[in-house]
Amino acid sequence: MSDQDEQFTEKSTCEFVTFTAANQSFCLDIMKIREIRRWAPVTILPHSPAEVLGVMNLRGAVIPIFDLAAGFGLGPTPHNDRNVIIVANNGTQTVGLLVQSVSEILSVSEDQIQSTPDVNSESTRQSIPEVISLENGMTRVVDLQFIARAVSQVAA
Amino acid sequence: MNSVNSIRDTFFEECEELLEALADGLSEMADGDASQDTMNAVFRAVHSIKGGAGAFALDQLVSFAHSFETVLDGLRNETIEQTTDLMRVLQKSGDLLANIVEAARSGSTFDEASLASNLDALSSYGNASSADVAPEPAFAFQPMAIDIELPDSSDTDRLSDTHVGFEIHFTPHWPFYANGHDPILLFTALAQIGEIDVALSEENLPTLDDLEENTTHLSWTITLKTDESETILHEVFEFVEGLCDLQIDPIVAEEEPLPDAIANKIPADKKISAEASAQKNTKPVGPKPTLRVDLERVDRLINTVGELIINQAMIAQRMGENSALLDADLSNDLDDYRLLARDIQEAVMAIRAQPVKPLFQRMSRIVRESADEADKTARLVVIGEGTEVDKTIIERLADPLTHMVRNAVDHGLETAQERIDAGKDPEGTITLSAAHRSGSILIEVQDDGGGLNRDKILSIAIEKNLIASDQEITDAEIDNLLFMPGFSTVEKVTSLSGRGVGMDVVKNSVVALGGRISISSTPGLGTKFSITLPLTLAVMDGMVISVADQTMVVPISAMIETIRPEPSDLHPLGTDKLLLSVRGQYIPVIDVAEILGLVRTDACPAPDVYLLIEAEGVGQCALGIDEIFDQRQVVIKSLEGNYQAIPGVAAATILGDGKIALILDTDAVALMQAGDPDRARKSNSQLEHSHE
Numbered sequence: 001m002s003d004q005d006e007q008f009t010e011k012s013t014c015e016f017v018t019f020t021a022a023n024q025s026f027c028l029d030i031m032k033i034r035e036i037r038r039w040a041p042v043t044i045l046p047h048s049p050a051e052v053l054g055v056m057n058l059r060g061a062v063i064p065i066f067d068l069a070a071g072f073g074l075g076p077t078p079h080n081d082r083n084v085i086i087v088a089n090n091g092t093q094t095v096g097l098l099v100q101s102v103s104e105i106l107s108v109s110e111d112q113i114q115s116t117p118d119v120n121s122e123s124t125r126q127s128i129p130e131v132i133s134l135e136n137g138m139t140r141v142v143d144l145q146f147i148a149r150a151v152s153q154v155a156a
Numbered sequence: 157m158n159s160v161n162s163i164r165d166t167f168f169e170e171c172e173e174l175l176e177a178l179a180d181g182l183s184e185m186a187d188g189d190a191s192q193d194t195m196n197a198v199f200r201a202v203h204s205i206k207g208g209a210g211a212f213a214l215d216q217l218v219s220f221a222h223s224f225e226t227v228l229d230g231l232r233n234e235t236i237e238q239t240t241d242l243m244r245v246l247q248k249s250g251d252l253l254a255n256i257v258e259a260a261r262s263g264s265t266f267d268e269a270s271l272a273s274n275l276d277a278l279s280s281y282g283n284a285s286s287a288d289v290a291p292e293p294a295f296a297f298q299p300m301a302i303d304i305e306l307p308d309s310s311d312t313d314r315l316s317d318t319h320v321g322f323e324i325h326f327t328p329h330w331p332f333y334a335n336g337h338d339p340i341l342l343f344t345a346l347a348q349i350g351e352i353d354v355a356l357s358e359e360n361l362p363t364l365d366d367l368e369e370n371t372t373h374l375s376w377t378i379t380l381k382t383d384e385s386e387t388i389l390h391e392v393f394e395f396v397e398g399l400c401d402l403q404i405d406p407i408v409a410e411e412e413p414l415p416d417a418i419a420n421k422i423p424a425d426k427k428i429s430a431e432a433s434a435q436k437n438t439k440p441v442g443p444k445p446t447l448r449v450d451l452e453r454v455d456r457l458i459n460t461v462g463e464l465i466i467n468q469a470m471i472a473q474r475m476g477e478n479s480a481l482l483d484a485d486l487s488n489d490l491d492d493y494r495l496l497a498r499d500i501q502e503a504v505m506a507i508r509a510q511p512v513k514p515l516f517q518r519m520s521r522i523v524r525e526s527a528d529e530a531d532k533t534a535r536l537v538v539i540g541e542g543t544e545v546d547k548t549i550i551e552r553l554a555d556p557l558t559h560m561v562r563n564a565v566d567h568g569l570e571t572a573q574e575r576i577d578a579g580k581d582p583e584g585t586i587t588l589s590a591a592h593r594s595g596s597i598l599i600e601v602q603d604d605g606g607g608l609n610r611d612k613i614l615s616i617a618i619e620k621n622l623i624a625s626d627q628e629i630t631d632a633e634i635d636n637l638l639f640m641p642g643f644s645t646v647e648k649v650t651s652l653s654g655r656g657v658g659m660d661v662v663k664n665s666v667v668a669l670g671g672r673i674s675i676s677s678t679p680g681l682g683t684k685f686s687i688t689l690p691l692t693l694a695v696m697d698g699m700v701i702s703v704a705d706q707t708m709v710v711p712i713s714a715m716i717e718t719i720r721p722e723p724s725d726l727h728p729l730g731t732d733k734l735l736l737s738v739r740g741q742y743i744p745v746i747d748v749a750e751i752l753g754l755v756r757t758d759a760c761p762a763p764d765v766y767l768l769i770e771a772e773g774v775g776q777c778a779l780g781i782d783e784i785f786d787q788r789q790v791v792i793k794s795l796e797g798n799y800q801a802i803p804g805v806a807a808a809t810i811l812g813d814g815k816i817a818l819i820l821d822t823d824a825v826a827l828m829q830a831g832d833p834d835r836a837r838k839s840n841s842q843l844e845h846s847h848e
């Protein structure tokens with residue numbers, strides 16, 4: 001989280017990549033994103049929670065693929081050719097996120113980012129700590145660490 | 157890291173090599189077949205350590221090395237007679253020297269008492285020698301750094317009063333040039349000290365016909381007018397000492413009498429040249445040149461090469477599928493690519509491979525120490541110390557091997573009296589051997605003691621509730637009780653073994669390295685422990701199988717056999733259990749798909765093939781799988797790096813088509829079936845570490 005905080009306190013503008021999962025708009029700090037890949041079959045991991053689809057070979061590294069929609073409790077992402085995997089850095093780890101589609105790169109000034117208002121769900125506020133308002137709606141800033149942590153708690 | 161520290165690190169790294177050479181030479185001398193070269197090598201090792209230690213002001217090390225060296229020098233000049241007692245003192249001194257070096261490196265302390273007693277022992281020999289020969293033979297080897305630090309010491313002053321210059325006879329040897337030195341640079345340095353006159357002596361120069369490559373024929377005589385001390389001169393030649401014959405004679409002003417200090421210096425210089433010529437004889441057959449490389453860089457290379465191999469396999473597979481593209485030329489090129497990739501992989505793996513020699517050498521010390529403490533006499537025989545093993549395996553083998561060797565001396569060997577009564581040599585023998593055997597390493601620790609006392613083992617096992625008292629048990633099974641947790645036969649806890657660390661810990665360390673340990677014992681003749689280890693940790697021999705449409709890999713090391721049973725061999729038990737009858741024995745069946753929570757499809761409704769495995773803590777199990785494809789080497793990839801440990805899965809690997817296959821952790825799977833998920837999770841981490 002600390003480097004994300006830094007982004008928000010020290011820089012006046014930030015760039016995000018927005019994408020769609022379960023027909024909702026989400027976004028992720030562009031600095032955390034390594035690449036975007038087409039969907040390819042994964043190797044299923046035994047005894048893994050529903051949002052962990054399996055592992056994939058990224059040029060010799062074994063990376064886990066999470067279904068973002070399922071991770072937010074929005075149901076599994078249906079299979080579609082437009083589905084993509086966002087490969088992102090989560091601290092020292094590299095993870096892949098399955099989403100419906102990637103939309104655009106969003107450049108916003110700091111004051112456009114708001115903390116998630118007090119909703120009666122602590123886990124939602126932790127996994128989506130901030131929201132950004134857009135012309136035609138709102139996009140949710142995803143906290144990767146929270147997702148990975150939630151998964152490992154379920155699995156353990 | 158500042159430069160002094162890095163030089164210091166280099167010094168300690170070199171010390172390791174020197175100590176190794178020292179231990180080598182001493183054991184050769186102890187065996188009584190040491191040549192003059194060996195003696196020289198031993199002497200040089202101690203001398204070089206002392207020299208380096210002097211530069212870093214490690215006084216204790218310098219003074220100990222000095223006493224040590226004095227005795228060695230006496231031995232070399234045959235003024236001290238080599239006796240068994242002396243050799244024992246020398247070997248102990250070698251151990252102590254290693255201790256002091258280690259203490260100096262880590263800044264820790266060591267056993268001062270044993271140092272003092274050893275120094276006494278050494279000096280009793282040392283004094284005997286110096287009484288016989290010229291006064292203070294070791295005087296020549298005082299580290300010179302000290303004098304430079306104290307330029308106004310009385311010694312320097314006195315010297316500068318009594319001479320007007322030096323005559324220097326300088327004959328470089330071939331290694332001088334091979335190491336990139338140039339005489340002109342030395343002359344330039346000398347010219348800065350005073351007025352010089354350089355004369356080349358040509359008398360040794362052969363005719364052109366007799367001229368040989370890689371030999372040297374030139375020597376110089378330099379007359380230097382200076383009132384600097386001789387120490388300054390030695391500083392100039394510091395880096396080439398041992399690479400040349402050097403004689404420095406002071407030119408004394410005629411009216412002054414020759415002071416004693418200088419008279420002493422002259423034989424000292426001769427000594428240097430004597431040593432130098434000794435070095436000349438051995439230098440050409442010296443160790444192969446080596447390069448020190450950061451281990452991280454090597455590992456990065458190994459990882460990348462692993463990916464290259466996968467990539468090569470992927471390309472080959474793609475081309476094979478698309479035969480329209482494949483003409484003869486391309487297929488030849490692909491074959492070349494495959495061979496090259498394998499060559500690179502082998503070469504890279506060889507970088508990590510190291511001989512087990514240093515590890516075995518440490519064991520000879522363990523044998524000495526344990527024998528001393530247990531009041532037995534024992535010697536270590538080492539076979540196959542040149543066998544090369546992955547560095548990580550060597551490192552992680554040190555503790556279990558130490559333990560086994562200690563056990564062998566402490567429990568394996570009888571006391572001297574018992575041995576004499578049994579008609580054996582009172583000195584026990586521990587044999588440590590290493591060999592390559594069909595893609596793995598076999599390490600054996602053997603003693604010629606009384607063999608395992610099976611009655612005692614059995615009674616202890618019953619007493620400790622490890623087995624039932626009425627259980628029928630074979631000799632081999634009794635022997636294997638030693639590996640059970642909580643088993644320790646020592647009644648009296650000694651400082652050597654019986655510290656609560658049993659053979660089960662040894663077994664666990666070996667298993668964690670992907671190896672196996674077995675034991676065999678013959679009453680009256682001794683006990684042998686055999687360890688089989690993989691050649692490297694980064695790749696593993698695996699059986700590629702499929703379970704519920706998922707491709708997986710089972711480590712070959714875990715498998716005993718594969719079985720395709722008749723339906724009549726399978727017997728249901730209770731509601732959902734199944735037993736497989738193998739040669740009259742009933743073995744529990746584990747459906748791998750079920751235990752891993754994989755969904756079976758109609759295409760493969762039930763297991764078809766069974767893998768018989770021996771699982772840690774469970775015994776034999778039959779793993780039900782669908783199909784066996786292939787046996788191959790797989791590169792181990794960690795799952796924990798980007799995700800987390802998964803019960804039942806040891807690690808992952810990447811197959812030829814670029815897909816990931818999970819490597820089954822057979823022990824964990826068996827434990828999960830046995831309803832012990834906690835231990836299964838613990839067992840899980842075994843392969844993971846190996847990736848680091």
